[in-house]
Amino acid sequence: EDQVTQSPEALRLQEGESSSLNCSYTVSGLRGLFWYRQDPGKGPEFLFTLYSAGEEKEKERLKATLTKKESFLHITAPKPEDSATYLCAVQAGESNYQLIWGAGTKLIIKP
Amino acid sequence: NAGVTQTPKFQVLKTGQSMTLQCAQDMNHNSMYWYRQDPGMGLRLIYYSASEGTTDKGEVPNGYNVSRLNKREFSLRLESAAPSQTSVYFCASSWQLVYGYTFGSGTRLTVV
Numbered sequence: 001e002d003q004v005t006q007s008p009e010a011l012r013l014q015e016g017e018s019s020s021l022n023c024s025y026t027v028s029g030l031r032g033l034f035w036y037r038q039d040p041g042k043g044p045e046f047l048f049t050l051y052s053a054g055e056e057k058e059k060e061r062l063k064a065t066l067t068k069k070e071s072f073l074h075i076t077a078p079k080p081e082d083s084a085t086y087l088c089a090v091q092a093g094e095s096n097y098q099l100i101w102g103a104g105t106k107l108i109i110k111p
Numbered sequence: 112n113a114g115v116t117q118t119p120k121f122q123v124l125k126t127g128q129s130m131t132l133q134c135a136q137d138m139n140h141n142s143m144y145w146y147r148q149d150p151g152m153g154l155r156l157i158y159y160s161a162s163e164g165t166t167d168k169g170e171v172p173n174g175y176n177v178s179r180l181n182k183r184e185f186s187l188r189l190e191s192a193a194p195s196q197t198s199v200y201f202c203a204s205s206w207q208l209v210y211g212y213t214f215g216s217g218t219r220l221t222v223v
Contacts, residue, residue, distance in 0.1 A: 004153065032209055043115075043201050043214025044154075051209075087154070091208060097142060097161055098169060099208070101153030 002027040004090050006102035013109050016077050021105045023088030024070040033071050034099065035064050036087040044087055078109045113137055117202050117215035124192040124222045132187040132218050134202030142205045143185035144169075144212065145177060147198040154201070160185055192222045 007022045025033070032051055036044035048057040050066040057064045061082060063074045073086055085106045089099040115136045124130055136143065145157040156169030160179040174196060176188045185204075189196060199219050203212035 034211065036211075041216070043203070043216050044212070045214070046211030049209050049211065089154070096208060097144075097159050097167070098156055099154075101155070103151055103153050 002090075002092055002100050004088060004100050004102040006086075006088050006105050008105060009103070010106040011108070013075075013078060013107070015079055015109055015111050018074070018076045018078070020075070021073040021086055021107070022070060023073070023102055025088075025090050025092075025100075026069075027090050027092035027100065029092050029094075030090060031093075032091040033066055034089045034091070035071070035073055036089065038085045038087055038104070047086075075107070078107075080109045080111050083107055083109045115202055115204055115213050115215035117200075117218055119218060120216065122218060122220050124189075124220065126193060126222060128192050129188065129190050130192065131189075132200055132202070132220075133184070134186065134215060135184045136202075136204040136213070137183065138204060138206075138213060139182070140204035140206050140213070141182075142208070143179065144203045144205075145175075145185070145187045146201045146203065147171065148201060148217075149198050157187065157200075192220075194222045196220065197222045 004025045035047040038044040048064045053068045085104040087104045088102040118133045141162045144159045146154045155171045158177040160166045163182045178186045202215045205212045
């Protein structure tokens, strides 16, 4: 069964303390892996798409990487405004429209 | 502001009541989606519309119906609400999946 698992469920960091979030997947025929950010009471906001192992994407303090089994979202010197839930999703198989979503990692950055 | 607009933002229904959630996008996207989000679970696709005039079932379609009214609007209907349908509902649209979705701000639905 296709599955996406994110860890940890929650992560508390001090401002400036770098860390990584993990998204592991078991799917047949990965076509793309997506990262989204979700603030409380709002819809998810698209961050990155990764297509193949070895690919990296960056945006401000965030860098996403992809291997054949997992993706990491690295957060460098985070600020309180980076606090949010980060969601990972995978497109696999033949569908052009369906994604498999992880449950998310809630990130809290303390000043 | 360009984006996806959902109404209402909050709704409380009694078991057995019906309601329609409205969604409109102004980005000229072809595809539109309805998701539900429950605590501790990933987003689950209810229905999607790949293009105007087409709709397809997603992962959890039972108890729901949809209408793609035109390119801009995609509505979700609960014919007879059940407590298991208590959730946050998100509408999304996209040009192509690889460019990411644009989500609305959600409808928080409680069925008592």
